[in-house]
Amino acid sequence: MAKYSLLRYEIDRFKYKGLSHVLVGVFMLFSYFCILPYFGKNVFGPLIEQYLYQNGDVGQKIYYIIFVTILHIFVTFGCFTCFIPLYMGKITIFEKYRVNREFxxxxxxxxxxxxxxxxWIHWILHLPLFYKxxxxxxxxxxxPFSLTGEFDSIPEYYIAGTLPPLIAFAYLGSSAHMFSxxxxxxxxLGKQIDQHCGYEFDFSPYHVIPFTGSGISHTFHxxxxxxxxxxxxxxxxxIMGTDQQFIKYxxxxxxxxxxxRQQQIKRIDKKNETQDKAKAQ
Structure with a gap:
């Protein structure tokens, strides 16, 4: 099967979203205002219903998911908060810090x-032995929905969720700052929520970053x-050819x-036309 062009796909993806949505996404990206719209599928009701691309009932297991998520977050946050200052040999969180290019x-x-x-960790985890x-x-x-982004087994949470950033910050060493x-x-975390939330928001700040994944790509996974x-x-x-089936999808x-969307616009136009005729009579 011939490979798709990643560049061609990116161009078509941005064309599909439209300039106005991309500009809104850029603004939201730089303002970091990116988490609120994703919490709860019923918060905004019909305003975001058009962006829903999946169906599924969570049921009573939602409470277990919340418990596992909170446990993972607190344990990881504590590990990182203690690890980084100790690794650097100094408590940098109390330093005067200006947000500059290093940040x-x-x-x-x-x-x-x-x-x-x-x-590569994720690829290995999909091998039959490790997957099961x-x-x-x-x-x-x-x-998936937002909370399932942190819903993993304990080994996976520490191997796939904790190890990659630890490697990155360990490499930076004392040059890294706690604010970074x-x-x-x-x-x-915002990216995790975006990928698992069940919505494909055209204006998402994460979607305006070139060559990035999205909710629909991860739901396909x-x-x-x-x-x-x-x-x-x-x-x-x-590079590894693991995107071909998704791009076709x-x-x-x-x-x-x-x-x-075209059918929806036609229905709205027809409704408005009917209302205008009724008013004219």
């Missing part, structure tokens, strides 16, 4: 390292149990979505 560059560096390490014993729990939900770590965590292995970016997926999905 952004350190976050970007950690994202790239995290993404590369995570890809470690990774299967994360795939328990074929239609906090900024990275905020960005990563959950439903088909293949492809879209990367975390932040789709670069490794393209994306074009099929986007065509159906565009048709639905």
């Amino acid at each position: 952004s560059s350190q976050i970007l560096f950690c994202i790239f390292i995290d993404d590369s390490v995570f890809y 014993k470690i990774h299967k729990k994360h795939h328990e939900f074929k239609n 770590y906090f900024g990275y965590v905020i960005f990563k 959950h439903t088909h149990n293949e492809g879209s292995i990367g975390n932040f970016f789709s670069i490794w997926d393209h 994306f074009y099929s999905w986007s065509e159906k979505k565009m048709l639905q």
Whole structure:
């Protein structure tokens, strides 16, 4: 099967979203206002219903998911908060710190390292031996939602969730700052929520970053149990050819979505036309 062009796909993806949505996403990206819209599928009701691309009932297991998520977050946060100052040999959290180019560059560096390490760990976890014993729990939900981003087995949480950023910050050593770590965590958790929330927001700040994954790509990974292995970016997926099935799926999905939008516009126009005629009479 011939390979798709990653660049061509990126261009078509941005064209599909439209300039206005991309500009809104850019603004939200730089303002870091990116988590609130994703909490709860019923918070905004019909305002975001059009962006829903999956169906699924969570049931009573939601309480167990919340418990596991909170446990993982607190344990990891504590480990990182203690590890980094000790590794650096100084408590940097109390230093006077100005947000400068080092803040952004350190976050970007950690994202790239995290993404590369995570890809290969995730790929290994999909091998039959490791999938059944470690990774299967994360795939328990074929239609993921925001909290399932942190719903893993304990071994996976520390191998795939904790090890990649530890490697990145260990490499930075004493040059890293705690604020860079906090900024990275905020960005990563927001990305996790975006990928698992069940919505494909055209204006998402994460979607305006070139060569990045999205909610629909990760849901494809959950439903088909293949492809879209990367975390932040789709670069490794393209290099290793693990994105081909998803790209075919994306074009099929986007065509159906565009048709639905056109039909919706026609229904609205017809309704307005009927109302105008009624007023004229």
